[in-house]
Amino acid sequence: MKFAARRIWPEKSQAWEYLGEAEGIDDFALMFATDKGLAVADEFVVIEKAGADSDIEFFRVSRAAPYAVMPADPRVESQSAPPSPAGEEPLQDAHSIGEVWRAMFGNALFFIKVSGTAFAFFLALIFLARYFGAW
Numbered sequence: 001m002k003f004a005a006r007r008i009w010p011e012k013s014q015a016w017e018y019l020g021e022a023e024g025i026d027d028f029a030l031m032f033a034t035d036k037g038l039a040v041a042d043e044f045v046v047i048e049k050a051g052a053d054s055d056i057e058f059f060r061v062s063r064a065a066p067y068a069v070m071p072a073d074p075r076v077e078s079q080s081a082p083p084s085p086a087g088e089e090p091l092q093d094a095h096s097i098g099e100v101w102r103a104m105f106g107n108a109l110f111f112i113k114v115s116g117t118a119f120a121f122f123l124a125l126i127f128l129a130r131y132f133g134a135w
Contacts, residue, residue: 002049003028029059
């Protein structure tokens with residue numbers, strides 16, 4: 001039978017990353033975990049490529065040497081991102097280029113306003129000094 005698999009946690013991929021044939025869904029899950037070198041507790045989903053009545057199973061790697069897999073609870077793939085490892089926080093805070101340009105323009109405008117206000121205050125002090133004869 002033909003099967004397809006993909007990782008669902010912590011890396012969600014949009015396409016099936018592994019296609020192949022095996023005697024059963026458990027055999028294919030073990031083959032996927034072994035070939036991809038998944039770590040213990042990595043989760044993935046396997047689907048049977050049999051049309052409308054395809055079986056979908058979720059698995060978790062329970063042992064890495066030799067590999068063993070066990071059934072896992074299905075995870076709902078939502079729009080919210082899962083917690084990421086320590087090195088990936090900046091990627092979650094990424095903004096579109098439009099937001100970046102808008103922020104840069106806003107900062108430049110703020111600098112101009114503050115500079116203009118300081119310059120106007122300086123001119124006012126000079127005017128007052130000349131008006132009262134302190135200059």
